Amino acid sequence: MRxxxxxxxxxxxxALARAITSVASQTHEDWRVWVxxxxxxxxxxxxxxxxxxxxxxxxxxxxxxxxxRMTGMRAGTGGVIMLLDDDDVLIDPEHxxxxxxxxxxxxxxxxxPGWMVFEQDGREVRREAFDPPTTSESxxxxxxxxxxxxxxxxxxxxxxxxxxxxxxxxxxxxxxxRVLDAGVPLRKVGGLGVGYTIHEHNxxxxxxxxxxxxxxxxxxxxxxxxxxxxxxxxHQEGTEEGPxxxxxxxx
Numbered sequence: 001m002r003x004x005x006x007x008x009x010x011x012x013x014x015a016l017a018r019a020i021t022s023v024a025s026q027t028h029e030d031w032r033v034w035v036x037x038x039x040x041x042x043x044x045x046x047x048x049x050x051x052x053x054x055x056x057x058x059x060x061x062x063x064x065x066x067x068x069r070m071t072g073m074r075a076g077t078g079g080v081i082m083l084l085d086d087d088d089v090l091i092d093p094e095h096x097x098x099x100x101x102x103x104x105x106x107x108x109x110x111x112x113p114g115w116m117v118f119e120q121d122g123r124e125v126r127r128e129a130f131d132p133p134t135t136s137e138s139x140x141x142x143x144x145x146x147x148x149x150x151x152x153x154x155x156x157x158x159x160x161x162x163x164x165x166x167x168x169x170x171x172x173x174x175x176x177x178r179v180l181d182a183g184v185p186l187r188k189v190g191g192l193g194v195g196y197t198i199h200e201h202n203x204x205x206x207x208x209x210x211x212x213x214x215x216x217x218x219x220x221x222x223x224x225x226x227x228x229x230x231x232x233x234x235h236q237e238g239t240e241e242g243p244x245x246x247x248x249x250x251x
Contacts, residue, residue: 001030001078001079001080001100001103001104002030002031002032002076002077002078002079002080003028003030003031003032003078003080003081003082003096003099003100003151004031004032004034004072004073004075004076004077004078004080004081004082004154005023005031005032005033005034005082005083005084006034006036006069006072006073006076006081006082006083006084007019007020007033007034007035007036007072007084007085007086008035008036008038008060008065008068008069008072008085008086009035009036009037009038009039009043009086010037010038010039010043011039011040011042011043012043012086012087013042013043013046014122015086015087015122015197016035016043016046016047016086017046018089019084019085019086019087019088019089020033020035020047020050020055022084022089022090022091022195023084023090023096024052024054024055025090025093026090026093026094026095026096026097027093027094027096027097028094028096028097028100030078031054031078031096032054032055032056032076032078033047033054033055033056033084034056034058034072034075034076035047035055035056035057035058035072035086036057036058036059036060036068036069036071036072036075037057037058037059037060038060038061038062038063038064038065038067038068039062041059043057043086044057044058044059045057056075058071058072058075063165064165064168065168065169065171066163066164066165066167066168066171067165069083069163069171070162070163070165073154073157078154079103079153079154079155080099080100080103080151080152080153080154081151081152081153081154081157082096082099082149082150082151083147083148083149083150083151083172084148084149085147085148087197087199088147088148088194088195088196088197089117089148089194089195089197090148090149090193090194090195091114091115091192091193091194091195092112092191092192092193092194094193095112095149095189095193095194098189098193099112099149099151099189102187102189103151103152103153107152107153107155107156107184107185108152108153108184108185108186108187109150109151109152109156109176109179109180109184109185109186109187110149110150110151110152110187110188110189111134111145111146111149111150111186111187111188111189112146112148112149112150112188112189112191112193112194113129113130113131113132113146113188113190113191113192113193113194114129114130114131114146114148114149114192114193114194114195114196115127115128115129115130115192115194115195115196116128116129116130116196116198116231116232116235117195117196117197117198118198118199119197119198119199120199122199127195128235129192130146130192130196130231130235131192132144132234132235132238134186134188135186136180136186139173139176139177139180139186140177140222140224140226141224141226142226142229142234143172143173143176143229143231143234144234145172145173145176146194146196146231147172147196148194148195148196149189149193149194150172150176152179152184156179156182156184159182160178160179160182163175164221166214166217167214167217167218167221168210168211168214169211169214170214170215170217170218173218174218174221174222177222196231198232212228215228
């Protein structure tokens with residue numbers, strides 16, 4: 001199965017090159033990286049100059065991260081859609097192989113625990129494991145799924161429709177709940193396989209009025225009684241959730 005890796009990017013060439021390299025290092029070779037440039041074109045130019053035809057840059061109209069991801073999804077035709085932000089990486093070279101193995105067996109939402117990679121001035125200073133217990137029930141309290149490496153079959157998008165652009169940075173949590181509410185099983189790929197970068201520019205850490213309004217809209221949409229957190233806060237707090245439900249871990 002071909003994997004379409006969707007990577008929006010604006011003016012982070014070094015990080016973007018690292019993200020692309022992490023995909024190019026995968027043992028599964030049937031992939032495409034769609035770099036969606038929501039800025040001035042430099043990210044698309046970098047992608048289109050990449051010495052591998054499986055990497056391509058496309059332009060978005062500057063209308064935001066959710067539209068950029070949908071632009072990338074429309075550009076591809078692969079059977080699997082995977083999200084990878086330009087500042088995150090696939091650490092396990094078998095990550096795509098393992099995800100494809102799960103999704104060849106049927107429709108599912110695949111997620112992977114990984115590392116919180118702390119950076120300062122563009123350099124890694126430490127990393128901490130992120131692998132909290134995660135179930136369809138716990139995901140209605142905290143988002144413990146890292147967006148990097150999150151994957152599903154294209155037919156799921158065809159059936160459930162586009163990401164919700166009105167929710168901004170909460171598009172991913174909304175998508176997870178929509179997919180699970182539709183009866184698609186949650187599958188955890190075992191082992192720490194992805195890197196989620198923590199740095200001063202993380203959008204999820206910014207709680208301005210616009211982001212808070214989107215959070216309130218997300219809560220109302222799903223009928224949730226929760227407080228606003230980012231992944232780092234969830235990581236720092238830990239979780240008291242019990243064992244995962246059902247046969248979640250996939251080899």
